[in-house]
Amino acid sequence: MRNRKVFLFLILAFVLVLGSACNLVPSHFEIETTSELGPNTLGRIDDINDTLATGLEIGPETRDVIESLNETIAEGLEFGFKPETLQRIDILLEMVEQGIGLKVGLDAETNATVNDLIDTIDDMPDQWEDTLTEIIMTLEGSTSRVADQLADEVAGLMVEARINTQQITASAGAEFRCNVDFMSARAGDTIDQFIGKSLIGRLRGIFSEEEPEDQIPTPWICQVIPDQIDLVEINGETLFEMSVVKLSGYNFIEENKPVAYIVDGDNNKIESISLFPAMLSSPYQIQLNLQGVDFSAVPFGAQLVFEWPTEGTSNALAVVFPIDEPTPTPEVQPELTVNVSSLEIKKGPSTDYFTIGNAVQGATYEVTGHNGDQSWWQIDFENDPGWVPASAVTRNAEPVGPASSIPFDPPTAAFSMTPTSGTAPLEVDIWDQSTGNPTSRSWQLVSGGGMPSGLGGDPNLSYTFTSGGTYTITLYVENEWGEDQVEQTITVEAPTFLLPILPLQPMIPFIQPTATPDYSTKFIFRNYTGIKPGEPFVTDIPTANYNCSVISLAALHGDIEEHNVGNVLKIWLANNGTYWTVTPNFRTHRHSHGGSETWSLGLMCADKNNSRFFSDIFIKPQSNSTVSINPTVYDIPSEYTCIIAGYDxxxxxxxxxxxxxxxxxxxxxxxxxxxEVTADFREHGSGEESWIVQTMCFYDNQSVVLTYDDPQTNLPPFSIETGGYQTNISSNDYVCGIAGMHALDGDVNENDNGDIIRVFTYHDNTRWHVFADFRSHHQNEMWDIDLICVKRSVAQIQINQWFGSWADP
Structure with a gap:
């Protein structure tokens, strides 16, 4: 029993001694730091301290080294860091790193793999992106602590290279290729090859142990446009016609811009020619403006030199003088001169063709051909073929042959009907017998001197006259080359009624209830921007499910063509495919400084089961600008609302x-x-203006549809800056569009390029606004606007940038 007590006492004593010994060991080791040690040394100390902070067990030898290291650093702080002190710190740091198993640099295997991959970029520079990705993956798989930092540096270099690629493409074009040898880039290199070669030095710098110097970046130039300075003679001066030389690459800053000067054939600088300084337009492009520099005093064999101050290198472009060529004897062209005060230019050799322009007395045109009997001459009229009668012009003696192409004949309108008279009610069959292949037709009916009523555009139709009177039926036909019309009159006798005497019977009224349409499929709203003029734009709206109308429009950046007769404005919907298409166009000049407009359009479409779409309402504003939509021809229920859908x-x-x-x-x-439909456009009064109007009619559910039969009147030209015209319609409850418009008191501005017409709605998250403007002098026109609004609860809306000025340039 005594022996057991002694044994327990010995165990207790050992535990107390061991606990006392452990209390003598510091619970946390840390190396002291000071900025005077330098960034490389401080980085190594931070890595060691981070490792120690994880609770790593260290032996007594390593603890002694850490204490010696801290004492050495303290001596340096007190007496100054002498070279021998710094050397001793470096030795002690290395001993601590070995003691705790910390790897300072890359292991040999990773280092070799990375160097091989850098060599791959050197051999195949266009594969730089895939190779950089492989370098990053190699580093991330290394156990070295420094590998993660190096991987981050390589990833940053990859991001920078991608940005450089995008910017060079933007400034020099996707087909960019080097046309100079500079900084190891070869002439003919692509962008990827160029970028890849520029990365090699940067990569080797990342994996070297030397500290990078803070210096001006090296400029990389790969392309110079043009590749020579071609001179021309202009008003007695020898000038560079292109005016500007462009250098593309990257790393361009003010400090490394080149100096440009002219040298002679012996490379001697010509001091008498003073050039503008090169201009840094972006970090990816430098421009040299040579506009107005007279090269008359420059000798043959001269060069334009770009000298780069930071690299001691230069590029040179040859200066090429124009070659004197003998002036050819001008060829006499067959011409004619107009000898009447005013002459219509026709689309073909007769007065039945469309008029494409007008000529005044004394105007001269090149003759390009004639018809069979030479009664009409074909001329070059503003780069298009036109025709004038021989009786109205005088020709020179130069011979000219038959025209290479004569248009097809315009249509000749004709129709028959049976019977041609009778007593009401009288059903009459009418059929088109026009010749000349008309591509469109329209029928109108007028009773006495009343308003025209449209009968549609079918080639054959039947119509029942329910009351007596004299009626005029007119057929309008048209094709690409011209149009024609013909009318016939029919007299219908009034019916004679014999009223038999019958006993009165009680009457029980019966009213057929009107079914309310199912709006499980809703209205949809879309808008589209950047549409090219004259080309069908295919929407994503299926024709099998919806009928559509254009409810917002903007024709941007156009120069109105005002000189001649032509098709001025077209916003045409088509449903003959799987999806609705829309073709917008405004007749504009096409020239080098603009004029080819772009379009933004908004569409509203209604469920096809509860709507109608009509595409053949013909209007001749000179006769009557308002035409009724005949309910006996067009199936329009009384509870439907009709709005303008499109027009030509x-x-x-x-x-x-x-x-x-x-x-x-x-x-x-x-x-x-x-x-009724009303349509008219401001013209010189040629009498030939015609419209084909499209309408969409849909069920006017009073609980969800808000319409304005009376327009918002006398609205001034709007601007987004002033907020347009604010309605009282909540944008939280409704989505709105344009149902009709009337621009009054405007003077069309035809002088230059600009936005032609913009009529659309937008909201400010509270109320709907209307914006309306036509390109006019002084902005004096006033507007009447019809609106159509649909509750959001039955509207499927997919509209980009509807908030604010979505149709603004």
Whole structure:
């Protein structure tokens, strides 16, 4: 029993001694730091301290080295860090790193792999992106602590290289290729090859142990445009016609811009020619402006030199003088001169063709051919073929042959009907017998001197006259080359009624209830921007499910063509495919400083089961600008609302000399509940203006549809800056569009390029606004606007940038 007590006492004593010994060991080791040690040394100390902070067990020898290291650093702080002190710190640091198993640099295997990959970029520079990715993956798989930092540096270099690639492409084009040898880039290198070669030095610098110097970046130049200075003689001076030389690459800053000067054939600088300093337009492009520099005093064999101050290298472009060539004897062209005060230029050799322009007395044109009997001459009219009668012009004696191409004949309108008279009710069959292959037709009916009523565009139709009177039926036909019309009159006798005497019977009224359409499929709203003029734009709206109308429009950056007769404005919807298409176009000049407009359009579409779409309402504004939509021909239920869907305005010579109503196109219901369409455009009064109007009619569910039969009137030209015209319609409850418009008191501005017409709605997250403007002098036009609004609860809206000025340039 005593022996057991002694044994327990010995165990207790050992535990107390061991606990006392452990209390003598510091619970945490840390190396002291000071900025005077330098960034490399401080980085190594931070790595060691981070490792010690994890609770790593260290032996007594390593603890002694750490204490010696801290004492050495303390001596340096007190007496100054002498070279021998710094050397001793470096030795002690290395001993600590070995003691705790910390790897300072890359292991040999990783280092060799990385160097091989850098060599791969040197051999195949266009593969730089895939190779950099492989270097990053290699570093991330290394156990070295420094590998993660190196991987981050390589990743940053890759991001920088991608940005450089994008910027060079933007400044020099996707087909960029080097055309100079500079900084190890070869002439003919692609962008990827160029970028890859520029990375090699940067990569070797990352993996070297030397500290990078803070210096001016090395400029990399790969392309100079043009590759020679071609001179021309202009008004007695020898000038560089392109005016500007462009150098593309990257790492361009003010401090490394080149100096440009002219040297002679012996490389002697020509001091008498003073050049503008090179201009840094971006870190990827430098420009040298040579506009107005007279090269007359420069000798043959001269060069334009770019000298780079930081690299001691230079590039040179040859200066090429124009070669004197003998002036050829001008060839006499067959020409004619107009000898009447005013002459219409026709699309073909007869007065039945469309008029494409007008010529004044004394105007001269090149003759390009004639018809069979030489009664009409074909001329070059503003780069298009035109035709004039021989009786109205005088020709020179130069011979000319038959025209290489004569247009097809315009259509000749003709129709028959049976019977041609009778007593009401009288059903009459009418059929088109026009010749000349008309591509479109339209029928109109007028009773006495009343308003025209449209009968549609079918080639054959039947119509029942329900009351007596004299009626005029007119057929309008048209194709690409011209149009024609013909009318016939029919007299219908009034019916004679014999009223038999019958006993009165009680009457029980019966009213067929009107079914409310199912709106499980809703209205949809879309808008599209950047549409090219004259080309069908395919939407994503299926024709099998919806009927559509254009409810917002903007024609941007166009120069109105005002000189001649032509098709002025077209916003045409088509449903003959799987998806709705829309073709916008405004007749504009096409020239080097602009004029080819771009379009933004908004569409509203209604469920096809509860809507109608009509595409054949023909209007001749000179006869009557308002036409009724005949309910016996067009199936329009009484509870439907009709709005303008699209239109094609033809044969207009834009009136630009004075103020007046510019454009009007809208729908109204007359006092009898019949829908009417009004359309007109401001023109010189040629009498040939015609419209084909499209309409969409849909069920006017009063609980979800808000319409304005009366327009928002006398609205001034708007600007987004002033907020346009604010309605009282909540943008949280409704989505709105344009149903009709009328621009009054405007003077068309035809002088230059600009936004032609913008009529659209937008909101400010509270109320709907209207923006309306036509390109006019002084911005004096006033606007009447019809709106159509649909509750958001039944609207499927996919509209980009609808908030604010979505149709602004």
């Amino acid at each position: 305005i033809k044969n207009v010579d834009v009136q630009e000399n004075s103020a007046g109503d510019i454009i009007q196109v809208f729908t109204r219901k007359d006092e009898d509940g019949v829908w």
